[in-house]
Amino acid sequence: MRLNGFLFILVCFILLFNACDNNRIYESYSHISNMGWNKDSVLNYSFHIQDTVTNYNLYFNLRNTVDYPFSNIWLFVSIASPESTVLTDTVEFMLADPSGRWFGQGHGKFRDNKLLFRNNIFFPDTGKYRIDVQQGMRNDVLKGVNDFGIRVEKIN
Numbered sequence: 001m002r003l004n005g006f007l008f009i010l011v012c013f014i015l016l017f018n019a020c021d022n023n024r025i026y027e028s029y030s031h032i033s034n035m036g037w038n039k040d041s042v043l044n045y046s047f048h049i050q051d052t053v054t055n056y057n058l059y060f061n062l063r064n065t066v067d068y069p070f071s072n073i074w075l076f077v078s079i080a081s082p083e084s085t086v087l088t089d090t091v092e093f094m095l096a097d098p099s100g101r102w103f104g105q106g107h108g109k110f111r112d113n114k115l116l117f118r119n120n121i122f123f124p125d126t127g128k129y130r131i132d133v134q135q136g137m138r139n140d141v142l143k144g145v146n147d148f149g150i151r152v153e154k155i156n
Helices: 002-019
Strands: 024-031 043-049 056-065 072-080 086-094 110-121 127-135 145-154
Touching: 024 043, 024 056, 043 145, 086 110, 110 145, 127 145
Parallel strands: none
Antiparallel strands: 024 145, 043 127, 056 110, 056 145, 072 086, 072 127
């Protein structure tokens, strides 16, 4: 009886967890070397869009340590469409407030940030899109960034 109750709760938890993420179209992460994120290192992500009528949100997911030496991060971003149109952008995200208190979730040494890059956008063509991201800080090697990823999700 005790095992059946545990299995029931486990199944409910799994179903609830999966139901909360139905809007995710794509999510992928890149691990950054402990040596740091070199300014010449370009992170590449590719995903397919089938629905050109729906709008989407595009997020950057960044995991940094509290040893990260800045309160912000600059990124160079390019997005290539299936038709080979390339849009480029330079964006800044704040990772800490002016007093030095880190944003994001986490305890101890690590902080996870879900940074909204583009809100309520649409992709005009079906097919494969590619996003390339480079760190745009003044340091040739940026220490304190552990993982970087992107997430594309549908808007209901």
